[in-house]
Amino acid sequence: MQDYFYSLSDALFTKLEGDEQLLVGFEGEDSDFVRLNRNKIRQAGGVAQRKLSLDLIEGKRHAEASVDLAGNSEQDFNQLVETLKNLRQQRVLLPEDPYLHFSTDINHTEYHHDNEVINSHDAVEQVLQTADDMDLVGIFANGIQYSGFANSIGQRNWHSSANFNFDWSCYHAEDKAVKSNYAGFVWQQDKLTAKIESIKHQLAIISRPSKTIDPGCYRAYLAPSAVSEIINLMSWGGFGLKSHRTKTTPLIQMLEQGRTLAASISLRENHARGLAPIFTGSGFIKPEQVQLIKSGTYQDCLVSSRSAMEYDSVTNAESEYPGALDLAAGNLPVENILKELDTGLYINNLWYLNFSDRNACQLTGMTRFACFWVENGEIQAPVDVMRFDDSVYDLLGTNLLGLTKKRELILDASSYGQRSNSSIELPGVLVNQLRLTL
Amino acid sequence: MNDYLNQVAQQFKSIAPNADFWSLRLTNEVHEAISVRQGVMQPVFNQLARGALLTVVVGDGCGYAASSDLSRGGLKKAMRQASDWALQSSGLGLLKAKDYPRPEGKARYETPVKKHWDELPLNEKVALLQDANKALKINDSIVDWQAYIGYRCDDILFISSAGAHIEQRFHYINPGLVAVANKGSLTQYRTGGGSQSSRQGGLEQLSLLDFPQAATPLAEEAVALLSADECPQGAMDVVLAPSQMILQIHESIGHPLELDRILGDERNYAGTSFVTQDMFGSYRYGSDLLNVSFDPGRTEQLASYAYDDEGTPAQREYIIRNGILERPLGGASSQARAGIQGVANARQADWFRPPIDRMANLNVEPGDKSVEDMISSVENGVYMDTNRSWSIDDSRNKFQFGCELGRVIKNGELKGLVRNPNYRGISATFWRNLVAVGNENSFQVQGVTNCGKGEPNQAIYVGHASPACQFSDVDVFGGAA
Numbered sequence: 061m062q063d064y065f066y067s068l069s070d071a072l073f074t075k076l077e078g079d080e081q082l083l084v085g086f087e088g089e090d091s092d093f094v095r096l097n098r099n100k101i102r103q104a105g106g107v108a109q110r111k112l113s114l115d116l117i118e119g120k121r122h123a124e125a126s127v128d129l130a131g132n133s134e135q136d137f138n139q140l141v142e143t144l145k146n147l148r149q150q151r152v153l154l155p156e157d158p159y160l161h162f163s164t165d166i167n168h169t170e171y172h173h174d175n176e177v178i179n180s181h182d183a184v185e186q187v188l189q190t191a192d193d194m195d196l197v198g199i200f201a202n203g204i205q206y207s208g209f210a211n212s213i214g215q216r217n218w219h220s221s222a223n224f225n226f227d228w229s230c231y232h233a234e235d236k237a238v239k240s241n242y243a244g245f246v247w248q249q250d251k252l253t254a255k256i257e258s259i260k261h262q263l264a265i266i267s268r269p270s271k272t273i274d275p276g277c278y279r280a281y282l283a284p285s286a287v288s289e290i291i292n293l294m295s296w297g298g299f300g301l302k303s304h305r306t307k308t309t310p311l312i313q314m315l316e317q318g319r320t321l322a323a324s325i326s327l328r329e330n331h332a333r334g335l336a337p338i339f340t341g342s343g344f345i346k347p348e349q350v351q352l353i354k355s356g357t358y359q360d361c362l363v364s365s366r367s368a369m370e371y372d373s374v375t376n377a378e379s380e381y382p383g384a385l386d387l388a389a390g391n392l393p394v395e396n397i398l399k400e401l402d403t404g405l406y407i408n409n410l411w412y413l414n415f416s417d418r419n420a421c422q423l424t425g426m427t428r429f430a431c432f433w434v435e436n437g438e439i440q441a442p443v444d445v446m447r448f449d450d451s452v453y454d455l456l457g458t459n460l461l462g463l464t465k466k467r468e469l470i471l472d473a474s475s476y477g478q479r480s481n482s483s484i485e486l487p488g489v490l491v492n493q494l495r496l497t498l
Numbered sequence: 499m500n501d502y503l504n505q506v507a508q509q510f511k512s513i514a515p516n517a518d519f520w521s522l523r524l525t526n527e528v529h530e531a532i533s534v535r536q537g538v539m540q541p542v543f544n545q546l547a548r549g550a551l552l553t554v555v556v557g558d559g560c561g562y563a564a565s566s567d568l569s570r571g572g573l574k575k576a577m578r579q580a581s582d583w584a585l586q587s588s589g590l591g592l593l594k595a596k597d598y599p600r601p602e603g604k605a606r607y608e609t610p611v612k613k614h615w616d617e618l619p620l621n622e623k624v625a626l627l628q629d630a631n632k633a634l635k636i637n638d639s640i641v642d643w644q645a646y647i648g649y650r651c652d653d654i655l656f657i658s659s660a661g662a663h664i665e666q667r668f669h670y671i672n673p674g675l676v677a678v679a680n681k682g683s684l685t686q687y688r689t690g691g692g693s694q695s696s697r698q699g700g701l702e703q704l705s706l707l708d709f710p711q712a713a714t715p716l717a718e719e720a721v722a723l724l725s726a727d728e729c730p731q732g733a734m735d736v737v738l739a740p741s742q743m744i745l746q747i748h749e750s751i752g753h754p755l756e757l758d759r760i761l762g763d764e765r766n767y768a769g770t771s772f773v774t775q776d777m778f779g780s781y782r783y784g785s786d787l788l789n790v791s792f793d794p795g796r797t798e799q800l801a802s803y804a805y806d807d808e809g810t811p812a813q814r815e816y817i818i819r820n821g822i823l824e825r826p827l828g829g830a831s832s833q834a835r836a837g838i839q840g841v842a843n844a845r846q847a848d849w850f851r852p853p854i855d856r857m858a859n860l861n862v863e864p865g866d867k868s869v870e871d872m873i874s875s876v877e878n879g880v881y882m883d884t885n886r887s888w889s890i891d892d893s894r895n896k897f898q899f900g901c902e903l904g905r906v907i908k909n910g911e912l913k914g915l916v917r918n919p920n921y922r923g924i925s926a927t928f929w930r931n932l933v934a935v936g937n938e939n940s941f942q943v944q945g946v947t948n949c950g951k952g953e954p955n956q957a958i959y960v961g962h963a964s965p966a967c968q969f970s971d972v973d974v975f976g977g978a979a
Binding site: 092093094095097098100101102103104105106107108109110111115122123124125126127128129130131132135139143146147150153154155157158159181184185188197198199201227228229231234235237239306307308312313315316317411412413414415416417418419420422424425426428445447449451474475476477479497498 | 642852954955
């Protein structure tokens with residue numbers, strides 16, 4: 061695949077005219093997707109996608125396109141030459157772009173983690189057998205993901221990774237279920253079995269009569285997957301330079317009023333994790349880390365190449381939406397978390413968060429899956445779903461009691477357009493009150 | 499319609515698999531989007547998305563393969579992959595082979611267009627957006643502003659071993675205006691000019707969507723919201739503009755009535771439903787005033803089509819009539835699983851995703867009240883306009899929505915602006931508090947371009963049309979400030 065991309069790019073560079081420059085990006089995957097419901101196969105298939113993006117530049121004028129490739133070199137080349145002609149015609153009709161910004165240094169990078177692709181048929185069969193008597197629903201995704209970059213200056217970058225992501229839930233009845241995930245590079249039957257056994261243990265608790273909680277404020281423990289939902293919503297414009305300069309960030313009170321989160325909150329974009337490409341679509345190499353919040357105080361922004369030009373800054377990200385977040389650990393031992401919680405809510409998952417007041421970073425959302433009522437450090441009963449409405453400045457600020465010492469790495473299972481390569485590593489969070497409203 | 503897709507189809511037929519059934523859906527999508535933000539032209543976006551989805555039924559199993567490689571070799575490889583998955587799922591599948599639809603229809607359909615996208619040259623489109631930018635930037639309080647227009651043309655060719663040959667071409671137009679006002683740590687937005695109203699058709703839709711005429715009024719409202727009071731709190735009447743009704747319909751009628759959710763397919767991701775199969779035909783979903791239709795025939799609406807992506811012919815059906823739930827939003831496969839009648843709504847968002855149950859066009863039918871009638875009947879309430887926040891539980895019951903703009907209603911009259919209007923409720927009871935439905939004068943065709951669902955994930959266009967509606971005894975509140 062890498063050779064195909066580079067040879068296609070090289071052929072296109074021979075078609076440039078005058079002082080033109082060309083940036084070429086590549087995204088692709090060969091993935092299997094097996095959808096399961098009631099521990100049976102609902103839909104199963106394979107997807108082969110290859111998409112080439114072009115940015116044809118002359119001076120400060122440019123035009124961009126993306127084209128799905130057929131995989132046939134002659135057919136693809138002819139299609140792309142036609143696309144270049146169209147972009148050339150379009151470009152002359154466009155004004156100069158003052159924020160056009162691409163790397164003119166040559167930085168080659170190459171990352172391959174695609175030698176061994178697990179057998180999807182075998183893995184799915186193991187899942188169905190291991191969960192034989194369970195109501196299992198979810199998605200098994202597996203295959204190779206490719207990203208590439210080449211420009212007419214001579215830079216070449218490649219990133220390919222073979223990995224799987226099995227994201228599923230097991231249901232007791234109605235909306236009472238336990239959610240789990242197994243993602244990585246090497247499939248191990250014993251790990252799957254251990255996860256299924258853990259779910260069986262939780263389902264035994266889920267099957268107890270549920271408790272309905274009245275609206276009000278409750279002490280609560282939010283497991284890492286629940287915390288990730290809060291951080292993900294903060295990421296909707298929270299950390300980008302453009303959103304900061306246009307006053308649209310939900311963290312505007314940190315900028316304008318100097319508000320802070322708890323001193324134990326430190327958040328960074330950790331590009332060094334290496335699950336996503338280290339290069340951007342304009343040829344820049346991302347720094348290993350960008351410290352977004354340090355000891356509760358806002359620090360740096362994610363800066364795309366356009367924002368770097370507009371605001372005289374330095375490019376440090378592909379887009380201004382994070383994809384490799386890292387929330388620092390605390391010192392609460394996770395094995396004692398029920399005792400630390402004492403009496404309150406143990407929340408494994410939150411769901412469908414949105415802003416109820418963006419300026420105040422006030423969020424609303426629902427509890428989902430396995431959430432429990434705890435008394436005197438003992439789980440009493442599953443709780444019916446509840447809506448919360450609370451501020452990040454309270455949850456991760458004035459009401460924060462602590463973060464767990466142990467963190468969890470969550471590999472994003474989403475697949476809009478293509479399989480995600482985003483990830484987040486974070487601890488659980490203990491708060492002295494969470495406001496429930498409905 | 500699309501010669502290239504027909505050539506690929508012919509080639510495929512010559513190598514078609516020896517299966518119990520197969521279907522091939524070929525897609526050629528062309529996108530173009532232009533945008534001017536803060537007076538600066540953004541990079542023009544051009545996209546060609548092209549590929550095939552092959553579905554094969556072998557024995558008791560079904561599999562699919564999607565590929566952008568439409569060469570003979572690429573199609574053969576896809577055949578092998580789909581057949582392998584069909585064999586693997588045999589005996590392990592949720593659906594029985596007899597339940598897979600075997601469409602045989604023949605049809606051609608194209609969105610009616612009065613003024614084609616290409617009739618306005620690129621530089622004139624840029625000039626239009628630049629003018630809209632000037633109209634949005636009314637003073638220094640406006641800190642971000644943007645005008646955009648997008649166009650998408652989808653050519654779809656669906657063939658099957660049962661003889662189906664369905665060619666459809668859809669033209670979409672996506673305009674929008676954004677004004678952002680700021681004062682210190684307070685920021686307010688207004689959007690319009692088609693930003694939640696993308697439609698099928700051509701450039702003739704722009705003026706119907708107030709594009710770019712809405713630019714300055716939107717900016718003025720954004721600035722006015724900076725000094726508006728917070729939305730009041732309490733149980734009161736609300737009158738929802740069509741720009742909020744579309745989200746209310748989408749989240750608390752559309753999603754809970756999707757048959758694949760009711761059958762449990764979405765329980766790991768988008769969620770389940772408070773609606774169960776036994777409710778169809780008898781359950782009171784809303785007051786007598788609530789009439790909801792599945793209407794694929796309103797040509798300018800986002801999800802109008804002649805056939806769905808399982809090859810089922812689409813026709814208008816009542817989903818809820820006089821408040822009573824009649825049928826779910828489920829395509830042929832789901833209907834076979836559930837044993838109840840649905841609609842033709844099995845749709846795929848991209849060439850590389852298999853069809854699942856989607857909303858398509860889901861509309862609240864007009865009633866007999868003018869907006870003035872509704873306002874005059876409210877003693878204490880809020881009029882809410884343009885959705886900006888949405889959240890609902892995984893059974894699609896407990897919801898909370900927020901709007902860009904509110905206006906207090908006191909003693910039958912519209913009063914001043916209020917900011918951060920929010921309300922919350924429960925689907926199962928909210929629609930029973932529908933006390934008035936607007937007439938044709940307030941009826942608007944809008945839609946959602948980012949409805950997410952499915953594993954693997956799919957974001958799709960769905961259409962919603964609605965008049966303004968009035969609800970009683972709603973829990974209303976403002977922001978945190």
